[in-house]
Every structure is written in C-alpha cells, then in structure tokens.
Amino acid sequence: MSEPLTGFDVDDAAGSRVGTVHSVYVDAESGEPAWLIVALGRRRAKLVAVPISECAPAAGRVWVAQDREALRSAPGIDPRRPLLREHELTICEHYGISERVGRAAEVAGRFAGNVVSRPA
Numbered sequence: 001m002s003e004p005l006t007g008f009d010v011d012d013a014a015g016s017r018v019g020t021v022h023s024v025y026v027d028a029e030s031g032e033p034a035w036l037i038v039a040l041g042r043r044r045a046k047l048v049a050v051p052i053s054e055c056a057p058a059a060g061r062v063w064v065a066q067d068r069e070a071l072r073s074a075p076g077i078d079p080r081r082p083l084l085r086e087h088e089l090t091i092c093e094h095y096g097i098s099e100r101v102g103r104a105a106e107v108a109g110r111f112a113g114n115v116v117s118r119p120a
Contacts, residue, residue, distance in 0.1 A: 009061045010038050010050075012068045019071075021062055022047055023079050025117040027106070034103060034117045035091075036062065037079050040071060048074040049083070049091050051103050066095060082118040085110050 008021045018040060025035040035049040054065040064071070074094050077083070083091075085107050092104035099108040107116045 005036065005057055005062060008057065010036075011061055011063050012071060013063075013065055014067060015063070016068060018064075018068050024052070024120045025049065025083060026120045028082065028115045028118050033120070035083070036064070037077065038064070038071065046072075046076050047079055049077050050074075051092075051095065051097065053102060054095075070095065079119060082115040085112055085114050085116050088116050 005021045006023060009017055010019045010021060012018045019038045022037040022039040024033050025037060026032060027034045033052045036052050036055050038048055038050055040046045040048060048071055050064050050066060050071070056063045066074075075087070075091055077087075077091075088107050089099065089104060092099070092102070097104045099105060110116055
C-alpha cells in the first residue's frame with residue numbers, strides 16, 4: 001500500500017480535498033505501513049502523518065477519517081527522519097487515539113527514545 005499512493009489527492013472526512021500523499025512510513029520492526037504522510041494545501045507547505053489504518057484509497061484518491069482542522073493542527077514532520085516513540089504517541093494523542101488502541105497501543109510498550117517508524 002505504500003508506493004502506489006504517492007501523488008494521490010487526499011480528501012478529509014467531509015470529502016474536501018486537503019492535500020496530496022507525499023510518502024508512507026513503515027513500522028521500524030515489522031516493515032508494515034503505519035503512517036500516510038500528507039502534504040497539506042496547494043503549496044504543500046506542511047507535512048503531517050495520518051494513521052494508515054484510518055485511510056481508504058480508491059481511484060487515485062485517499063480519504064482520511066480526520067477533518068481539515070485536525071489535519072492542519074497536527075504536528076508537522078520531517079519526511080527524511082524517522083519517528084521516535086514519543087513523537088508518534090504525540091501524533092496519536094492529537095488524533096484522539098488512546099495508548100490502549102490502534103497504533104498508539106503498538107508503540108506504547110516500546111522503549112522511550114526508540115525509532116518506531118521510518119520512511120518507506
């Protein structure tokens with residue numbers, strides 16, 4: 001699911017276009033896709049991570065479960081750098097993902113300071 005999505009338009013939960021798929025991050029241990037990296041806006045000035053489990057790709061587009069404001073206010077990321085456990089938990093918290101479910105639960109038990117996701 002990683003490479004074919006690059007360049008797809010991204011629509012928010014309301015169906016409005018919010019950006020473009022920049023890249024995908026994979027879990028550092030399993031290699032499974034974990035995050036979709038989205039370039040927001042027309043100028044693609046900000047890059048944010050969206051849980052790949054909350055994305056639905058089809059017909060050259062990806063729909064995400066978050067609304068435009070949640071994406072705009074999400075922590076920005078540098079797509080050349082891996083995500084540490086703490087950063088990933090902060091992103092999960094921003095989207096309201098408890099450490100008991102989903103991606104947050106996967107990384108919460110890993111050691112502090114560990115790389116948990118990396119660019120694909």
